[in-house]
Amino acid sequence: MEMMALLFLFVAMFLMCFGIGVVFMVYMCILWSSILQNGEGEKGGKGLSTAELERLGGAADGGAVAGQECAVCLEDIEAGQAARVLPDCRHAFHRPCADRWLSAHPDCPLCRAYLHPPPPPPSVPLQVVLSA
């Protein structure tokens, strides 16, 4: 009977150690994946993604901002050229120039005003559609 109790204790101890080991492994995996995600987040946070550029808006034809100098290529924006007006500081640039700059820097090339990338659209429409 004492033998059985000892065996039971041994098995219990073994299972406990095994459990702690598994929890520790899972914890390390979560920690590691969050570190990896943070690294990607910093990389993506340097500039605006194509989707963020789309949501930024400020698209204008050259007519509205014609005559203004594009600070990226230092040439004037001409009527009919695609342009982009930054939402916060209202500085205007050629659209390709602005997009090229903004994909690498999250700020205005002229006054360095930090652009707050618009939040991604809410991911609820699918649920709304399902419940409607």
Ligand SMILES: [Zn+2]
């Ligand atoms: Zn330009």
Ligand SMILES: [Zn+2]
């Ligand atoms: Zn600006």
